[in-house]
Amino acid sequence: MNKEWPIWEVFIRSKNGLEHRHCGSLHAADAEMAIQNARDVYTRRQEGVSVWVVESKNITASNPTKNGEMFEPAADKVYRHPTFYVLPDEIKHM
Amino acid sequence: MLKERLYDYLLHLGDNSMILGQRLGELCGHGPELETDIALTNISLDLFGQVRNYFQAAAAIKGDGATEDSIAMLRYENEYKNTLLVEQPNDDFAHVIVRQFLFDVYHQLLLKELMSSKDETIAAVATKSIKEVNYHVGFSSTWLKRLGDGTEVSHDKMQEAVNKLWRYSLELFKPTDTEIWAAESGVGADLDQLKPIYLEKIKMFMDEATLGLPEATVFQYGAKSGRHSENMGYILADFQYIQRAYPNMKW
Amino acid sequence: MENKTLSLDDQFQERIDRGENIEAKDWMPEKYRKTHIRQISQHGHSEIIGMLPEGNWISRAPSLRRKVALLAKVQDEAGHGLYLYSAAETLGISRDELMEQLNSGKAKYSSIFNYPTVSWADMGAVGWLVDGAAIINQVMLTKTSYGPYARAMVRICKEESFHQRQGYEIMLSLCNGAGVQKAMAQDALNRWWWPSIMMFGPRDEESPNTEQSMKWKIKKKTNDELRQQFVDQTVPQAEILGLSIPDKDLKWNEERGHYDFGIIDWEEFWNVVKGNGLMNEKRLKDRNAAWDEGQWVRNAALAYSEKQVERKAKKIA
Numbered sequence: 121m122n123k124e125w126p127i128w129e130v131f132i133r134s135k136n137g138l139e140h141r142h143c144g145s146l147h148a149a150d151a152e153m154a155i156q157n158a159r160d161v162y163t164r165r166q167e168g169v170s171v172w173v174v175e176s177k178n179i180t181a182s183n184p185t186k187n188g189e190m191f192e193p194a195a196d197k198v199y200r201h202p203t204f205y206v207l208p209d210e211i212k213h214m
Numbered sequence: 215m216l217k218e219r220l221y222d223y224l225l226h227l228g229d230n231s232m233i234l235g236q237r238l239g240e241l242c243g244h245g246p247e248l249e250t251d252i253a254l255t256n257i258s259l260d261l262f263g264q265v266r267n268y269f270q271a272a273a274a275i276k277g278d279g280a281t282e283d284s285i286a287m288l289r290y291e292n293e294y295k296n297t298l299l300v301e302q303p304n305d306d307f308a309h310v311i312v313r314q315f316l317f318d319v320y321h322q323l324l325l326k327e328l329m330s331s332k333d334e335t336i337a338a339v340a341t342k343s344i345k346e347v348n349y350h351v352g353f354s355s356t357w358l359k360r361l362g363d364g365t366e367v368s369h370d371k372m373q374e375a376v377n378k379l380w381r382y383s384l385e386l387f388k389p390t391d392t393e394i395w396a397a398e399s400g401v402g403a404d405l406d407q408l409k410p411i412y413l414e415k416i417k418m419f420m421d422e423a424t425l426g427l428p429e430a431t432v433f434q435y436g437a438k439s440g441r442h443s444e445n446m447g448y449i450l451a452d453f454q455y456i457q458r459a460y461p462n463m464k465w
Numbered sequence: 466m467e468n469k470t471l472s473l474d475d476q477f478q479e480r481i482d483r484g485e486n487i488e489a490k491d492w493m494p495e496k497y498r499k500t501h502i503r504q505i506s507q508h509g510h511s512e513i514i515g516m517l518p519e520g521n522w523i524s525r526a527p528s529l530r531r532k533v534a535l536l537a538k539v540q541d542e543a544g545h546g547l548y549l550y551s552a553a554e555t556l557g558i559s560r561d562e563l564m565e566q567l568n569s570g571k572a573k574y575s576s577i578f579n580y581p582t583v584s585w586a587d588m589g590a591v592g593w594l595v596d597g598a599a600i601i602n603q604v605m606l607t608k609t610s611y612g613p614y615a616r617a618m619v620r621i622c623k624e625e626s627f628h629q630r631q632g633y634e635i636m637l638s639l640c641n642g643a644g645v646q647k648a649m650a651q652d653a654l655n656r657w658w659w660p661s662i663m664m665f666g667p668r669d670e671e672s673p674n675t676e677q678s679m680k681w682k683i684k685k686k687t688n689d690e691l692r693q694q695f696v697d698q699t700v701p702q703a704e705i706l707g708l709s710i711p712d713k714d715l716k717w718n719e720e721r722g723h724y725d726f727g728i729i730d731w732e733e734f735w736n737v738v739k740g741n742g743l744m745n746e747k748r749l750k751d752r753n754a755a756w757d758e759g760q761w762v763r764n765a766a767l768a769y770s771e772k773q774v775e776r777k778a779k780k781i782a
Contacts, residue, residue: 122760123767124560124763125763127554144551144620149766156356184491240523243513243517243539246759246763249547252547258536269529360765360769367761371761452525453524455525460643465585465639
């Protein structure tokens with residue numbers, strides 16, 4: 121039985137100073153090939169100055185059915201945001 | 215005289231890249247994976263980019279209405295100066311990789327020398343192209359290893375391709391009169407000096423790939439001075455088709 | 466509280482109605498998943514088969530400039546196939562399965578690619594008309610509900626923008642050229658016009674999936690709306706070229722604010738869909754050959770990678 125090349129996720133830094141961002145995935149037999157393929161597939165128009173690849177199976181993702189308990193509790197913590205605090209009008213920037 | 219030599223040398227440089235680029239172009243859509251199709255097309259595009267640089271310079275020397283396209287497409291077969299190696303067909307992926315690898319290693323050594331060419335245009339093209347070709351060497355040498363040291367089937371196919379293509383390799387280093395002129399005048403590379411480095415590098419990569427070079431090879435020469443293999447006519451039939459069938463038109 | 470009384474299907478529909486995107490690991494109705502696998506993979510297959518009719522002219526391009534542009538375009542199509550397959554793979558189908566569906570003839574792809582490319586002008590017409598039609602569809606799909614599909618479309622649309630211009634420029638050169646060149650361009654338009662407007666699919670009343678697709682925001686406009694948009698934008702472009710569109714019923718309708726056009730030969734459409742186009746067999750044969758002849762390469766690369774892992778492990782031990 122023939123096996124297929126594993127899937128890799130590709131992250132590209134578009135220029136120094138910016139973070140790597142996920143831009144897509146591809147197939148490659150090994151890490152070296154994944155980097156080469158990522159360069160050829162995702163940076164043909166100078167989209168990047170740095171590439172990360174990670175085999176998809178190595179990514180642990182949160183479970184969307186638990187989004188309620190994961191993310192909603194942060195919603196009412198308004199005191200984490202600067203607009204929660206009242207300052208006199210004279211102070212323009214803080 | 216000097217101008218003619220320089221013109222001729224530019225054709226030597228451009229024709230290898232052009233015919234190899236053409237061969238790779240034939241593969242687009244027919245590779246073993248989408249990713250490899252994209253990679254080989256990138257190499258083809260790099261090569262055609264170099265060709266255009268060389269031929270635009272050649273057209274300026276020739277004058278008389280010459281263009282990159284008239285130089286690329288309107289010569290007779292025996293006026294093309296590419297080697298036998300690059301006109302070999304895409305028999306299978308093993309042949310594609312071995313052909314590419316044997317050319318890339320030469321190409322890299324050549325361009326390193328040309329970066330300090332006394333001709334400014336050639337030096338500039340070489341300086342731009344060396345980065346592309348460094349990548350090509352990385353690509354073809356890792357594939358050489360993967361397939362040479364992959365499965366029994368892939369090893370055999372690769373060895374067969376090496377056995378078949380190795381005989382065309384040394385033509386790259388057998389200088390024509392123009393190449394001797396180029397080396398002596400500081401415009402081009404001294405191929406005699408590059409040859410031992412080439413042989414050493416090839417051997418090293420082949421060892422890593424668990425492949426061997428055939429012994430007692432009868433090397434083939436002649437294409438650089440216009441004596442091509444039967445492949446060339448068919449390549450040109452495609453390559454020149456429109457320019458020949460509809461002369462003097464703009465596209 | 467109200468949410469609890471809603472079925473999963475209804476909750477899902479509510480999310481779509483609110484304009485939320487659906488992501489790969491989210492719950493989705495089985496039919497939504499299946500429909501997407503089918504549509505995204507068909508779209509991907511079309512890109513991959515679409516490489517062949519244009520790849521046919523790479524070797525014969527008339528100038529170096531045209532050759533590199535065409536190479537880059539066909540290469541983009543491989544990329545687009547790859548992006549789309551990746552999006553389909555998030556729904557639980559593998560690359561191998563996708564290829565198998567394409568190669569066995571089980572899956573469909575855009576019928577337009579079963580027409581032959583017989584002259585250089587076809588590279589112009591395909592870029593101008595076929596890519597032009599495709600872009601209309603693809604721009605709509607950047608807003609589709611399934612996240613990975615929408616993101617692939619955004620990337621594709623960005624890259625496609627040169628494809629149509631590339632084609633139109635070829636047509637323009639031909640139309641400004643010698644008589645034989647202009648005739649070549651007209652001939653290409655004659656052959657590609659009707660297949661291009663068929664690309665939007667059957668008429669709305671014969672398109673049973675449209676309603677569900679609109680509900681799930683896979684589609685935001687109907688086939689006929691998109692087709693009309695294409696005709697309206699293309700007619701003036703043909704006028705600039707000085708070419709005539711091969712439809713005697715084509716005329717501006719002041720009242721509708723659109724062009725009226727003639728009746729499409731749906732028999733031809735279905736014939737080609739069913740595999741009776743001039744190039745159906747050849748296209749599939751080429752893809753099968755590429756895939757089958759590549760099997761040993763894919764196997765070897767994987768075997769090499771496994772060997773490397775073993776060797777590393779041995780070194781450590």
